[in-house]
Amino acid sequence: MSDPMSRGAAERKSTRKRQLPVRYSEDNEYETKATAKTNEKREENRLQKEIDQLKSENDDIVGKNETMIALQKEMETERDEFKRKGEEMRLNTQIIMEELRASKTRIPDLQKEFQEKCNLHKAESAKLKKMTNELLQLKNNVDPEHEDKNEREKIENLKKCPYCRGYFTNESVAPLVLKCGHLLCKRCCIVDYEQNGSIFCIGCQNAEPIANVEEIDAFPICHSILSIM
Ligand SMILES: [Zn+2]
Ligand SMILES: [Zn+2]
Structure with a gap:
Protein backbone atom coordinates (compact mmCIF):
# COMPACT_ATOMS: atom_id res chain seq x y z
CA MET A 1 0.00 0.00 0.00
CA SER A 2 2.65 2.56 1.08
CA ASP A 3 5.20 3.27 -1.53
CA PRO A 4 8.53 1.38 -1.28
CA MET A 5 10.59 4.58 -1.38
CA SER A 6 9.12 6.14 1.78
CA ARG A 7 9.25 2.80 3.54
CA GLY A 8 12.93 2.66 2.74
CA ALA A 9 13.47 6.17 4.14
CA ALA A 10 11.71 5.23 7.40
CA GLU A 11 13.88 2.16 7.72
CA ARG A 12 16.95 4.30 7.18
CA LYS A 13 15.88 6.77 9.83
CA SER A 14 15.18 4.12 12.44
CA THR A 15 18.49 2.52 11.60
CA ARG A 16 20.29 5.84 12.19
CA LYS A 17 18.50 6.34 15.47
CA ARG A 18 19.53 3.01 16.64
CA GLN A 19 23.09 3.80 15.75
CA LEU A 20 23.25 7.07 17.87
CA PRO A 21 25.32 6.85 21.11
CA VAL A 22 23.35 7.06 24.35
CA ARG A 23 24.86 10.35 25.49
CA TYR A 24 24.16 12.02 22.21
CA SER A 25 20.67 10.67 22.34
CA GLU A 26 20.18 12.28 25.79
CA ASP A 27 21.64 15.54 24.54
CA ASN A 28 19.41 15.39 21.59
CA GLU A 29 16.41 14.76 23.81
CA PHE A 114 -69.86 100.28 14.73
CA GLN A 115 -72.52 101.28 12.18
CA GLU A 116 -75.16 101.33 14.89
CA LYS A 117 -72.97 103.51 17.09
CA CYS A 118 -72.30 105.81 14.13
CA ASN A 119 -76.02 106.18 13.47
CA LEU A 120 -76.66 106.81 17.14
CA HIS A 121 -73.92 109.41 17.20
CA LYS A 122 -75.33 111.10 14.08
CA ALA A 123 -78.80 111.19 15.57
CA GLU A 124 -77.50 112.59 18.83
CA SER A 125 -75.39 115.13 17.00
CA ALA A 126 -78.43 116.30 14.99
CA LYS A 127 -80.49 116.46 18.16
CA LEU A 128 -77.79 118.49 19.85
CA LYS A 129 -77.56 120.88 16.89
CA LYS A 130 -81.31 121.36 16.93
CA MET A 131 -81.26 121.98 20.68
CA THR A 132 -78.42 124.49 20.28
CA ASN A 133 -80.40 126.36 17.63
CA GLU A 134 -83.49 126.34 19.80
CA LEU A 135 -81.46 127.63 22.74
CA LEU A 136 -79.92 130.33 20.57
CA GLN A 137 -83.39 131.31 19.37
CA LEU A 138 -84.62 131.46 22.97
CA LYS A 139 -81.60 133.53 23.96
CA ASN A 140 -82.24 135.97 21.10
CA ASN A 141 -85.86 136.25 22.12
CA VAL A 142 -84.98 137.08 25.72
CA ASP A 143 -81.81 139.10 24.99
CA PRO A 144 -82.84 142.72 24.19
CA GLU A 145 -79.26 143.62 23.41
CA HIS A 146 -79.14 140.96 20.69
CA GLU A 147 -82.45 142.17 19.32
CA ASP A 148 -81.08 145.70 19.18
CA LYS A 149 -78.05 144.46 17.33
CA ASN A 150 -80.22 142.75 14.72
CA GLU A 151 -82.22 145.93 14.24
CA ARG A 152 -79.07 148.01 13.87
CA GLU A 153 -77.73 145.57 11.29
CA LYS A 154 -80.93 145.75 9.26
CA ILE A 155 -80.83 149.54 9.22
CA GLU A 156 -77.12 149.51 8.35
CA ASN A 157 -77.84 147.19 5.41
CA LEU A 158 -80.55 149.52 4.18
CA LYS A 159 -77.93 152.27 3.89
CA LYS A 160 -75.90 150.17 1.41
CA CYS A 161 -76.40 149.18 -2.25
CA PRO A 162 -77.40 145.46 -2.14
CA TYR A 163 -75.13 144.70 -5.09
CA CYS A 164 -71.82 146.57 -4.57
CA ARG A 165 -72.33 147.04 -0.79
CA GLY A 166 -71.24 150.70 -1.08
CA TYR A 167 -72.96 153.28 1.16
CA PHE A 168 -75.54 155.33 -0.75
CA THR A 169 -74.65 158.94 -1.51
CA ASN A 170 -76.25 161.90 -3.27
CA GLU A 171 -74.20 161.38 -6.43
CA SER A 172 -72.88 158.31 -8.30
CA VAL A 173 -74.03 155.85 -5.57
CA ALA A 174 -77.51 157.46 -5.35
CA PRO A 175 -80.23 155.00 -4.17
CA LEU A 176 -82.46 154.54 -7.23
CA VAL A 177 -85.91 153.02 -6.85
CA LEU A 178 -86.34 150.27 -9.48
CA LYS A 179 -89.69 149.44 -11.13
CA CYS A 180 -90.13 146.56 -8.64
CA GLY A 181 -89.69 148.93 -5.69
CA HIS A 182 -86.22 147.66 -4.56
CA LEU A 183 -83.18 149.92 -4.35
CA LEU A 184 -79.95 149.78 -6.37
CA CYS A 185 -77.21 152.36 -6.62
CA LYS A 186 -76.92 154.46 -9.79
CA ARG A 187 -73.43 153.21 -10.51
CA CYS A 188 -74.52 149.52 -10.48
CA CYS A 189 -77.53 150.36 -12.69
CA ILE A 190 -75.30 152.01 -15.33
CA VAL A 191 -72.69 149.19 -15.30
CA ASP A 192 -75.38 146.51 -15.60
CA TYR A 193 -77.14 148.35 -18.42
CA GLU A 194 -73.86 148.84 -20.30
CA GLN A 195 -72.84 145.19 -19.93
CA ASN A 196 -76.20 143.40 -20.27
CA GLY A 197 -78.79 145.91 -21.51
CA SER A 198 -80.82 145.20 -18.41
CA ILE A 199 -80.83 145.81 -14.66
CA PHE A 200 -80.68 142.85 -12.32
CA CYS A 201 -82.55 143.22 -9.00
CA ILE A 202 -81.02 141.19 -6.18
CA GLY A 203 -84.26 141.27 -4.19
CA CYS A 204 -86.37 139.84 -7.03
CA GLN A 205 -83.53 137.84 -8.62
CA ASN A 206 -84.83 139.19 -11.90
CA ALA A 207 -83.28 141.15 -14.80
CA GLU A 208 -85.43 143.97 -16.16
CA PRO A 209 -84.44 145.05 -19.69
CA ILE A 210 -84.15 148.77 -20.38
CA ALA A 211 -83.93 150.58 -23.72
CA ASN A 212 -81.50 153.45 -22.93
CA VAL A 213 -79.55 155.20 -20.19
CA GLU A 214 -82.24 157.91 -19.89
CA GLU A 215 -84.51 155.30 -18.31
CA ILE A 216 -82.00 155.07 -15.46
CA ASP A 217 -82.07 158.86 -15.03
CA ALA A 218 -85.83 158.60 -14.79
CA PHE A 219 -85.64 156.22 -11.77
CA PRO A 220 -86.60 158.23 -8.65
CA ILE A 221 -83.98 158.69 -5.89
CA CYS A 222 -85.03 157.36 -2.46
CA HIS A 223 -84.64 160.44 -0.25
CA SER A 224 -85.89 158.56 2.81
CA ILE A 225 -82.74 156.45 2.79
CA LEU A 226 -80.51 159.46 2.26
CA SER A 227 -82.19 161.16 5.24
CA ILE A 228 -80.97 158.43 7.64
CA MET A 229 -77.38 158.39 6.39
ZN1 LIG B 1 -74.39 149.57 -6.20
ZN1 LIG C 1 -86.84 144.09 -7.11
Missing part, protein backbone atom coordinates in the same frame (compact mmCIF):
# COMPACT_ATOMS: atom_id res chain seq x y z
CA TYR A 30 17.41 17.70 26.02
CA GLU A 31 17.84 19.88 22.95
CA THR A 32 14.50 18.81 21.64
CA LYS A 33 12.89 19.65 24.94
CA ALA A 34 14.61 23.08 25.05
CA THR A 35 13.57 23.77 21.51
CA ALA A 36 10.02 22.79 22.37
CA LYS A 37 10.10 25.04 25.40
CA THR A 38 11.44 27.92 23.33
CA ASN A 39 8.79 27.31 20.76
CA GLU A 40 6.22 27.10 23.49
CA LYS A 41 7.45 30.38 24.96
CA ARG A 42 7.48 31.97 21.53
CA GLU A 43 3.98 30.72 20.93
CA GLU A 44 2.95 31.99 24.31
CA ASN A 45 4.42 35.41 23.56
CA ARG A 46 2.73 35.43 20.20
CA LEU A 47 -0.56 34.49 21.81
CA GLN A 48 -0.06 37.10 24.54
CA LYS A 49 0.61 39.68 21.83
CA GLU A 50 -2.47 38.55 20.00
CA ILE A 51 -4.47 38.72 23.25
CA ASP A 52 -3.09 42.22 23.92
CA GLN A 53 -3.94 43.24 20.38
CA LEU A 54 -7.43 41.79 20.75
CA LYS A 55 -7.83 43.47 24.12
CA SER A 56 -6.77 46.77 22.67
CA GLU A 57 -9.16 46.27 19.76
CA ASN A 58 -11.88 45.32 22.19
CA ASP A 59 -11.22 48.46 24.29
CA ASP A 60 -11.38 50.47 21.11
CA ILE A 61 -14.68 48.86 20.15
CA VAL A 62 -16.04 49.35 23.68
CA GLY A 63 -14.98 53.01 23.51
CA LYS A 64 -16.59 53.45 20.12
CA ASN A 65 -19.69 51.69 21.31
CA GLU A 66 -19.92 54.01 24.31
CA THR A 67 -19.51 57.01 22.04
CA MET A 68 -22.24 55.66 19.80
CA ILE A 69 -24.54 55.06 22.74
CA ALA A 70 -23.89 58.63 23.95
CA LEU A 71 -24.55 59.96 20.46
CA GLN A 72 -27.70 57.89 20.21
CA LYS A 73 -28.88 59.26 23.55
CA GLU A 74 -28.11 62.78 22.40
CA MET A 75 -30.02 62.14 19.19
CA GLU A 76 -32.92 60.73 21.15
CA THR A 77 -32.95 63.81 23.38
CA GLU A 78 -32.84 66.06 20.33
CA ARG A 79 -35.57 64.06 18.67
CA ASP A 80 -37.73 64.34 21.81
CA GLU A 81 -37.09 68.09 21.96
CA PHE A 82 -37.92 68.39 18.27
CA LYS A 83 -41.07 66.39 18.81
CA ARG A 84 -42.04 68.53 21.79
CA LYS A 85 -41.46 71.73 19.82
CA GLY A 86 -43.41 70.35 16.90
CA GLU A 87 -46.32 69.56 19.18
CA GLU A 88 -46.09 73.02 20.75
CA MET A 89 -46.13 74.64 17.31
CA ARG A 90 -49.05 72.51 16.25
CA LEU A 91 -50.99 73.60 19.35
CA ASN A 92 -50.07 77.26 18.78
CA THR A 93 -51.17 77.04 15.15
CA GLN A 94 -54.43 75.47 16.27
CA ILE A 95 -55.01 78.29 18.78
CA ILE A 96 -54.22 80.93 16.16
CA MET A 97 -56.52 79.27 13.63
CA GLU A 98 -59.32 79.15 16.19
CA GLU A 99 -58.79 82.81 17.09
CA LEU A 100 -58.76 83.69 13.40
CA ARG A 101 -62.01 81.83 12.84
CA ALA A 102 -63.54 83.52 15.88
CA SER A 103 -62.41 86.96 14.72
CA LYS A 104 -63.76 86.27 11.23
CA THR A 105 -67.20 85.71 12.66
CA ARG A 106 -66.74 88.70 14.98
CA ILE A 107 -65.85 91.19 12.22
CA PRO A 108 -69.40 91.50 10.79
CA ASP A 109 -70.74 91.84 14.32
CA LEU A 110 -68.22 94.57 15.09
CA GLN A 111 -69.00 96.32 11.81
CA LYS A 112 -72.70 96.22 12.60
CA GLU A 113 -72.05 97.50 16.10
Whole structure:
Protein backbone atom coordinates (compact mmCIF):
# COMPACT_ATOMS: atom_id res chain seq x y z
CA MET A 1 0.00 0.00 0.00
CA SER A 2 2.65 2.56 1.08
CA ASP A 3 5.20 3.27 -1.53
CA PRO A 4 8.53 1.38 -1.28
CA MET A 5 10.59 4.58 -1.38
CA SER A 6 9.12 6.14 1.78
CA ARG A 7 9.25 2.80 3.54
CA GLY A 8 12.93 2.66 2.74
CA ALA A 9 13.47 6.17 4.14
CA ALA A 10 11.71 5.23 7.40
CA GLU A 11 13.88 2.16 7.72
CA ARG A 12 16.95 4.30 7.18
CA LYS A 13 15.88 6.77 9.83
CA SER A 14 15.18 4.12 12.44
CA THR A 15 18.49 2.52 11.60
CA ARG A 16 20.29 5.84 12.19
CA LYS A 17 18.50 6.34 15.47
CA ARG A 18 19.53 3.01 16.64
CA GLN A 19 23.09 3.80 15.75
CA LEU A 20 23.25 7.07 17.87
CA PRO A 21 25.32 6.85 21.11
CA VAL A 22 23.35 7.06 24.35
CA ARG A 23 24.86 10.35 25.49
CA TYR A 24 24.16 12.02 22.21
CA SER A 25 20.67 10.67 22.34
CA GLU A 26 20.18 12.28 25.79
CA ASP A 27 21.64 15.54 24.54
CA ASN A 28 19.41 15.39 21.59
CA GLU A 29 16.41 14.76 23.81
CA TYR A 30 17.41 17.70 26.02
CA GLU A 31 17.84 19.88 22.95
CA THR A 32 14.50 18.81 21.64
CA LYS A 33 12.89 19.65 24.94
CA ALA A 34 14.61 23.08 25.05
CA THR A 35 13.57 23.77 21.51
CA ALA A 36 10.02 22.79 22.37
CA LYS A 37 10.10 25.04 25.40
CA THR A 38 11.44 27.92 23.33
CA ASN A 39 8.79 27.31 20.76
CA GLU A 40 6.22 27.10 23.49
CA LYS A 41 7.45 30.38 24.96
CA ARG A 42 7.48 31.97 21.53
CA GLU A 43 3.98 30.72 20.93
CA GLU A 44 2.95 31.99 24.31
CA ASN A 45 4.42 35.41 23.56
CA ARG A 46 2.73 35.43 20.20
CA LEU A 47 -0.56 34.49 21.81
CA GLN A 48 -0.06 37.10 24.54
CA LYS A 49 0.61 39.68 21.83
CA GLU A 50 -2.47 38.55 20.00
CA ILE A 51 -4.47 38.72 23.25
CA ASP A 52 -3.09 42.22 23.92
CA GLN A 53 -3.94 43.24 20.38
CA LEU A 54 -7.43 41.79 20.75
CA LYS A 55 -7.83 43.47 24.12
CA SER A 56 -6.77 46.77 22.67
CA GLU A 57 -9.16 46.27 19.76
CA ASN A 58 -11.88 45.32 22.19
CA ASP A 59 -11.22 48.46 24.29
CA ASP A 60 -11.38 50.47 21.11
CA ILE A 61 -14.68 48.86 20.15
CA VAL A 62 -16.04 49.35 23.68
CA GLY A 63 -14.98 53.01 23.51
CA LYS A 64 -16.59 53.45 20.12
CA ASN A 65 -19.69 51.69 21.31
CA GLU A 66 -19.92 54.01 24.31
CA THR A 67 -19.51 57.01 22.04
CA MET A 68 -22.24 55.66 19.80
CA ILE A 69 -24.54 55.06 22.74
CA ALA A 70 -23.89 58.63 23.95
CA LEU A 71 -24.55 59.96 20.46
CA GLN A 72 -27.70 57.89 20.21
CA LYS A 73 -28.88 59.26 23.55
CA GLU A 74 -28.11 62.78 22.40
CA MET A 75 -30.02 62.14 19.19
CA GLU A 76 -32.92 60.73 21.15
CA THR A 77 -32.95 63.81 23.38
CA GLU A 78 -32.84 66.06 20.33
CA ARG A 79 -35.57 64.06 18.67
CA ASP A 80 -37.73 64.34 21.81
CA GLU A 81 -37.09 68.09 21.96
CA PHE A 82 -37.92 68.39 18.27
CA LYS A 83 -41.07 66.39 18.81
CA ARG A 84 -42.04 68.53 21.79
CA LYS A 85 -41.46 71.73 19.82
CA GLY A 86 -43.41 70.35 16.90
CA GLU A 87 -46.32 69.56 19.18
CA GLU A 88 -46.09 73.02 20.75
CA MET A 89 -46.13 74.64 17.31
CA ARG A 90 -49.05 72.51 16.25
CA LEU A 91 -50.99 73.60 19.35
CA ASN A 92 -50.07 77.26 18.78
CA THR A 93 -51.17 77.04 15.15
CA GLN A 94 -54.43 75.47 16.27
CA ILE A 95 -55.01 78.29 18.78
CA ILE A 96 -54.22 80.93 16.16
CA MET A 97 -56.52 79.27 13.63
CA GLU A 98 -59.32 79.15 16.19
CA GLU A 99 -58.79 82.81 17.09
CA LEU A 100 -58.76 83.69 13.40
CA ARG A 101 -62.01 81.83 12.84
CA ALA A 102 -63.54 83.52 15.88
CA SER A 103 -62.41 86.96 14.72
CA LYS A 104 -63.76 86.27 11.23
CA THR A 105 -67.20 85.71 12.66
CA ARG A 106 -66.74 88.70 14.98
CA ILE A 107 -65.85 91.19 12.22
CA PRO A 108 -69.40 91.50 10.79
CA ASP A 109 -70.74 91.84 14.32
CA LEU A 110 -68.22 94.57 15.09
CA GLN A 111 -69.00 96.32 11.81
CA LYS A 112 -72.70 96.22 12.60
CA GLU A 113 -72.05 97.50 16.10
CA PHE A 114 -69.86 100.28 14.73
CA GLN A 115 -72.52 101.28 12.18
CA GLU A 116 -75.16 101.33 14.89
CA LYS A 117 -72.97 103.51 17.09
CA CYS A 118 -72.30 105.81 14.13
CA ASN A 119 -76.02 106.18 13.47
CA LEU A 120 -76.66 106.81 17.14
CA HIS A 121 -73.92 109.41 17.20
CA LYS A 122 -75.33 111.10 14.08
CA ALA A 123 -78.80 111.19 15.57
CA GLU A 124 -77.50 112.59 18.83
CA SER A 125 -75.39 115.13 17.00
CA ALA A 126 -78.43 116.30 14.99
CA LYS A 127 -80.49 116.46 18.16
CA LEU A 128 -77.79 118.49 19.85
CA LYS A 129 -77.56 120.88 16.89
CA LYS A 130 -81.31 121.36 16.93
CA MET A 131 -81.26 121.98 20.68
CA THR A 132 -78.42 124.49 20.28
CA ASN A 133 -80.40 126.36 17.63
CA GLU A 134 -83.49 126.34 19.80
CA LEU A 135 -81.46 127.63 22.74
CA LEU A 136 -79.92 130.33 20.57
CA GLN A 137 -83.39 131.31 19.37
CA LEU A 138 -84.62 131.46 22.97
CA LYS A 139 -81.60 133.53 23.96
CA ASN A 140 -82.24 135.97 21.10
CA ASN A 141 -85.86 136.25 22.12
CA VAL A 142 -84.98 137.08 25.72
CA ASP A 143 -81.81 139.10 24.99
CA PRO A 144 -82.84 142.72 24.19
CA GLU A 145 -79.26 143.62 23.41
CA HIS A 146 -79.14 140.96 20.69
CA GLU A 147 -82.45 142.17 19.32
CA ASP A 148 -81.08 145.70 19.18
CA LYS A 149 -78.05 144.46 17.33
CA ASN A 150 -80.22 142.75 14.72
CA GLU A 151 -82.22 145.93 14.24
CA ARG A 152 -79.07 148.01 13.87
CA GLU A 153 -77.73 145.57 11.29
CA LYS A 154 -80.93 145.75 9.26
CA ILE A 155 -80.83 149.54 9.22
CA GLU A 156 -77.12 149.51 8.35
CA ASN A 157 -77.84 147.19 5.41
CA LEU A 158 -80.55 149.52 4.18
CA LYS A 159 -77.93 152.27 3.89
CA LYS A 160 -75.90 150.17 1.41
CA CYS A 161 -76.40 149.18 -2.25
CA PRO A 162 -77.40 145.46 -2.14
CA TYR A 163 -75.13 144.70 -5.09
CA CYS A 164 -71.82 146.57 -4.57
CA ARG A 165 -72.33 147.04 -0.79
CA GLY A 166 -71.24 150.70 -1.08
CA TYR A 167 -72.96 153.28 1.16
CA PHE A 168 -75.54 155.33 -0.75
CA THR A 169 -74.65 158.94 -1.51
CA ASN A 170 -76.25 161.90 -3.27
CA GLU A 171 -74.20 161.38 -6.43
CA SER A 172 -72.88 158.31 -8.30
CA VAL A 173 -74.03 155.85 -5.57
CA ALA A 174 -77.51 157.46 -5.35
CA PRO A 175 -80.23 155.00 -4.17
CA LEU A 176 -82.46 154.54 -7.23
CA VAL A 177 -85.91 153.02 -6.85
CA LEU A 178 -86.34 150.27 -9.48
CA LYS A 179 -89.69 149.44 -11.13
CA CYS A 180 -90.13 146.56 -8.64
CA GLY A 181 -89.69 148.93 -5.69
CA HIS A 182 -86.22 147.66 -4.56
CA LEU A 183 -83.18 149.92 -4.35
CA LEU A 184 -79.95 149.78 -6.37
CA CYS A 185 -77.21 152.36 -6.62
CA LYS A 186 -76.92 154.46 -9.79
CA ARG A 187 -73.43 153.21 -10.51
CA CYS A 188 -74.52 149.52 -10.48
CA CYS A 189 -77.53 150.36 -12.69
CA ILE A 190 -75.30 152.01 -15.33
CA VAL A 191 -72.69 149.19 -15.30
CA ASP A 192 -75.38 146.51 -15.60
CA TYR A 193 -77.14 148.35 -18.42
CA GLU A 194 -73.86 148.84 -20.30
CA GLN A 195 -72.84 145.19 -19.93
CA ASN A 196 -76.20 143.40 -20.27
CA GLY A 197 -78.79 145.91 -21.51
CA SER A 198 -80.82 145.20 -18.41
CA ILE A 199 -80.83 145.81 -14.66
CA PHE A 200 -80.68 142.85 -12.32
CA CYS A 201 -82.55 143.22 -9.00
CA ILE A 202 -81.02 141.19 -6.18
CA GLY A 203 -84.26 141.27 -4.19
CA CYS A 204 -86.37 139.84 -7.03
CA GLN A 205 -83.53 137.84 -8.62
CA ASN A 206 -84.83 139.19 -11.90
CA ALA A 207 -83.28 141.15 -14.80
CA GLU A 208 -85.43 143.97 -16.16
CA PRO A 209 -84.44 145.05 -19.69
CA ILE A 210 -84.15 148.77 -20.38
CA ALA A 211 -83.93 150.58 -23.72
CA ASN A 212 -81.50 153.45 -22.93
CA VAL A 213 -79.55 155.20 -20.19
CA GLU A 214 -82.24 157.91 -19.89
CA GLU A 215 -84.51 155.30 -18.31
CA ILE A 216 -82.00 155.07 -15.46
CA ASP A 217 -82.07 158.86 -15.03
CA ALA A 218 -85.83 158.60 -14.79
CA PHE A 219 -85.64 156.22 -11.77
CA PRO A 220 -86.60 158.23 -8.65
CA ILE A 221 -83.98 158.69 -5.89
CA CYS A 222 -85.03 157.36 -2.46
CA HIS A 223 -84.64 160.44 -0.25
CA SER A 224 -85.89 158.56 2.81
CA ILE A 225 -82.74 156.45 2.79
CA LEU A 226 -80.51 159.46 2.26
CA SER A 227 -82.19 161.16 5.24
CA ILE A 228 -80.97 158.43 7.64
CA MET A 229 -77.38 158.39 6.39
ZN1 LIG B 1 -74.39 149.57 -6.20
ZN1 LIG C 1 -86.84 144.09 -7.11
